[in-house]
Amino acid sequence: MVLALPELTTYLLDRRHVHPEAVVDGGLTIVDASRRNHNVLVSAEPAVGLFVKQGRSDPVQSATGWTGSGSLAHEAAVYSLLDSLPRPSSGGGITGALPRCRGFDADRDLLILESLPDASDLTSYHSRTRRFPATVGTRLGTALADLHERAFHAARRNPADFPGRLPWVLGIDRPGTAFYREMSNAGLELVRILQSSPELRAALAALRTGWRQDAFVHHDVKWDNCLVLAGGASGRRTRMALVDWEFADLGDACWDAGSVFGSYLGCWLASIPVTGSELPDRYLELAEYPLTRMRPAMGAFWAAYAGARGWDAATADAALIRSARYAGARLLQSAYERAQGAARVSTTVVCLAQLAENVLVRPEEAVEHLLGVPLRGEPGRLGVPLRREADLVGVSLQGGADE
Structure with a gap:
């Protein structure tokens, strides 16, 4: 049961x-800051800065069988785990990157965290500054x-x-009955x-069978969940x-890395003015x-x-x-999230899905011609012809689109 604001004030007192x-x-x-959960920011003098999360169900996560993961109880267990790690003397690393x-x-499914005053998520930061600093990637x-x-x-x-x-x-190409019930x-x-593409389905199957548990992963690294904030008296956003x-769990380390790449690629594609059902080369220039x-x-992200x-x-x-393959999967997730709640698939969603398929199926080309990150075994491959970007975005998936 979500506490109303007067009840929450009494609870905190x-x-x-x-x-x-x-x-x-x-x-x-007390300011509402809700997203998937019911969230509020609490501030006062002297020195009160809290971020309070109260749980509520997520139908997509419930339909996909992520019982436990996605809950505030799970998040509390993650904070307990990470808090048990030794803190480096430098103050850096993951323990320095946590509220x-x-x-x-x-009993109340309520998690209380310190707030991070003046923090800005990367979506807002990049939109406001129109910059993509290498220091953020590092x-x-x-x-x-x-x-x-x-x-x-x-x-x-x-x-x-x-x-x-x-x-x-x-597993988006083979959803179960519960998942179907939640779909728009x-x-x-x-x-x-997606099911009409044998290559995409084969790529997803390969990722499922090749999934590893070689790291503890955040599992939902997207710009909304990455904050930059002042690291000292200068006020510069160096932290x-x-x-x-x-959703943090044991898993494949490359999933988190791919999620970072997917955020950049998704931002790029969303900034292209798309009209009609095609994506001509000239649109990329715009x-x-x-x-x-x-x-x-x-x-810089990958080098670090x-x-x-x-x-x-x-x-x-x-x-x-x-x-890079996982970046393609994250683009598919973005396409599905954009489609939820809509009556028809938009051209932007189709373009996202097409880019996702091409990155999944042709990851080496995506590394060179989209990410522009040189393979260490083949240095110097940084020339990126515009034509190859177009090749990796062109729409060929079968299906209609309404904008």
Whole structure:
């Protein structure tokens, strides 16, 4: 049961998360910040800054069988696990990229975290600044590498909490009955389109059978869950934080890396002015956020990540190609999320699905011609003809689209 604001205020007072003086003359404010869960930001003087999450069901996650994962109880277990890790003397790594957990109430399904004042998620940050700094990619790569390395063995000791589930989108071409019940008309149409492609279905099947449990992964690394905030008195946004750990689990490290690449590719494609059912070359030239402006950040992310993992050239190249395949899967997830709630599949969704298929099926080309990240075994491959970008976006999946 979600607590109403007066009840929540009483709850926080009773448990001394908020001092009575803050209510009387501390300018207590409670601001709704809901997304998948019911969230509120609580602030007051002296020194009160809380982010309170109250659970509510997610029909898509319920339909895909992610029981346990996706809950606030699971997220609380993740914070407990990560808080048990030694904190580096430098203050960096994943432990330096977390809000503090102030408590979890299982009876009320209520999680209390410290708020991060003036933090900006990467979606908002990139939109506002119209920049894609390499330093952001570096910080994210370093944090994820530390997460994957240091939390893995601790998570393996808790198999009940962290069983290693596959991302639901890897089975989007063969949804079960419960999943079908939650689909919109556009979602049903998108699945039909995806099922018409033998190459895409083979690629998804290969990812399902090849899924690994070689790291502890965030599982939902998207720009909305990556925050930049001031790291010192200068006010410069030099600190990175990762939030929304509800789906964190044992899994394939390349899934998180691919999710980062998928965020950049999705932003690029969404910035292309699409009309009609085709995507001519000239539309790519009109992208509000061209890939040439994103590649330094993607390259910095991968250099920091692979470097922190200590991989040799062959291992890093294989992981990069594998991550590109997962980027394709994340683009499919974005396409489905855009389709949910719509009556018909839009051209943008079809273009996302087509890009996803091409990245899934042709990951080496995607690495070179979209990500622009050089394979360490083949240095210098950074020339990216516009024609090849068009090849990897062109619409060939069978299905109608209404804009």
